[in-house]
Amino acid sequence: MTQIAQILVAAGKGARAGGEIPKQYRQIAGKALLRHTLEALSALENKPLKQVVVYAPGHEDLLSSAIKGLEVTVVPGGATRTASVKAGLNALRDTSPDYVMIHDAARPFVNAEILNTLITALASHSAAVPALPLADAIKYIDNDTVGRDANRDRLRRMQTPQAFRYAEIMAIIDALPAEASFTDDIAIAVNAGLSVAMVPGDERNFKVTYPSDFAKAERMMTPATYTAIGSGYDVHRYTDGDGIWLCGILIPAPYTLLGHSDADAGLHAITDAIFGALADGDIGDHFPPSDDTWKDAASDVFLKFAVDRVTKRGGQLQHIDVTLICEKPKIKPHRNAMRTRLSEITGLPLSRISVKATTTEKLGFTGREEGLAAQAVVTVALPE
Numbered sequence: 058m059t060q061i062a063q064i065l066v067a068a069g070k071g072a073r074a075g076g077e078i079p080k081q082y083r084q085i086a087g088k089a090l091l092r093h094t095l096e097a098l099s100a101l102e103n104k105p106l107k108q109v110v111v112y113a114p115g116h117e118d119l120l121s122s123a124i125k126g127l128e129v130t131v132v133p134g135g136a137t138r139t140a141s142v143k144a145g146l147n148a149l150r151d152t153s154p155d156y157v158m159i160h161d162a163a164r165p166f167v168n169a170e171i172l173n174t175l176i177t178a179l180a181s182h183s184a185a186v187p188a189l190p191l192a193d194a195i196k197y198i199d200n201d202t203v204g205r206d207a208n209r210d211r212l213r214r215m216q217t218p219q220a221f222r223y224a225e226i227m228a229i230i231d232a233l234p235a236e237a238s239f240t241d242d243i244a245i246a247v248n249a250g251l252s253v254a255m256v257p258g259d260e261r262n263f264k265v266t267y268p269s270d271f272a273k274a275e276r277m278m279t280p281a282t283y284t285a286i287g288s289g290y291d292v293h294r295y296t297d298g299d300g301i302w303l304c305g306i307l308i309p310a311p312y313t314l315l316g317h318s319d320a321d322a323g324l325h326a327i328t329d330a331i332f333g334a335l336a337d338g339d340i341g342d343h344f345p346p347s348d349d350t351w352k353d354a355a356s357d358v359f360l361k362f363a364v365d366r367v368t369k370r371g372g373q374l375q376h377i378d379v380t381l382i383c384e385k386p387k388i389k390p391h392r393n394a395m396r397t398r399l400s401e402i403t404g405l406p407l408s409r410i411s412v413k414a415t416t417t418e419k420l421g422f423t424g425r426e427e428g429l430a431a432q433a434v435v436t437v438a439l440p441e
């Protein structure tokens with residue numbers, strides 16, 4: 058198996074990005090930029106033998122919290138990018154991998170396709186780089202004066218990772234004068250006359266450079282969702298007994314509710330509302346009354362199941378609003394206990410759970426106290 062190492066250069070100052078701490082350690086979507094990038098690099102099919110992070114002396118604390126729990130080698134970098142790259146390559150002397158990929162810490166959107174294509178290109182070339190064409194017109198300028206056109210067709214933008222055969226690039230670097238400094242690492246290969254393959258770059262693989270790039274990166278890391286709304290309705294009939302289950306709590310009463318399970322109309326309405334938001338049938342499809350498993354079942358099992366279906370879809374239950382329609386029992390004294398129980402079952406905070414009640418002014422079956430109804434509306438965030 059081809060042995061591959063990855064060097065993440067992160068020893069820069071991040072001057073153009075501004076901010077309180079250097080850009081590679083800033084949090085984006087809850088994680089340090091550098092950590093996002095390391096995780097993205099791990100998408101390489103041929104698992105990396107080793108990941109080396111080149112950091113700037115003085116950033117030790119920022120670095121150690123950014124890489125907590127990850128298996129990486131760390132090595133201090135230098136004043137120029139080339140010095141930092143050299144430090145990274147030196148750290149691999151004992152390992153001596155077949156290939157090495159050198160990547161900017163500030164490019165968290167590198168993907169498996171770029172990584173794998175670069176490695177494939179190294180079978181026929183000494184080095185490989187992701188390159189992109191330019192869409193805008195390109196012109197030379199003289200101070201503020203617009204001059205002649207540059208031939209855009211002959212220009213490409215170079216991204217990272219840039220990939221090399223380790224022994225070749227190491228030998229070239231060793232032969233360079235100490236003060237040598239190149240814009241990027243492919244320039245070193247080109248300067249030494251190596252054959253360099255261009256593979257397709259990716260616009261998404263941009264380098265976080267300016268202050269506004271953080272918001273852009275955050276948006277790109279936040280998966281697109283839409284809000285699904287579901288409604289549910291359930292009715293159970295009163296019968297003789299000594300209490301009813303409603304929204305997951307037992308309310309003592311000289312009657313009960315008739316049903317196959319515990320007849321908790323509140324939980325059933327909420328459960329059905331969730332199935333509605335998922336367009337996933339109804340409670341009877343998932344828990345058929347013909348199935349004796351659910352006889353006298355506590356209905357929190359149904360609601361937990363529905364919440365679990367949301368999670369399995371990559372979604373999130375966001376809000377519950379349930380209305381209990383009955384002349385008896387009085388709901389208000391139990392409302393907060395119900396909300397607390399719903400919070401325990403669903404994991405939602407209390408601020409996202411509403412329990413309301415109304416009578417029907419003695420009208421209809423609830424007015425005649427023949428039964429109790431519940432209706433629920435839920436909102437669920439689902440991936441696009």
Ligand code: CTP
Nearest residue numbers: 066067068069070071072073136137138141162
């Ligand atoms: N880099 C490095 N060592 C240096 C300079 C840069 O390891 N002496 C790294 C940076 O940390 C970055 C990558 O090279 O991950 C690309 O450089 P750039 O985007 O220019 O980052 P900075 O130099 O940190 O930013 P700026 O130029 O805005 O100061």
Ligand code: MG
Nearest residue numbers: 069070071072
């Ligand atoms: Mg720089």
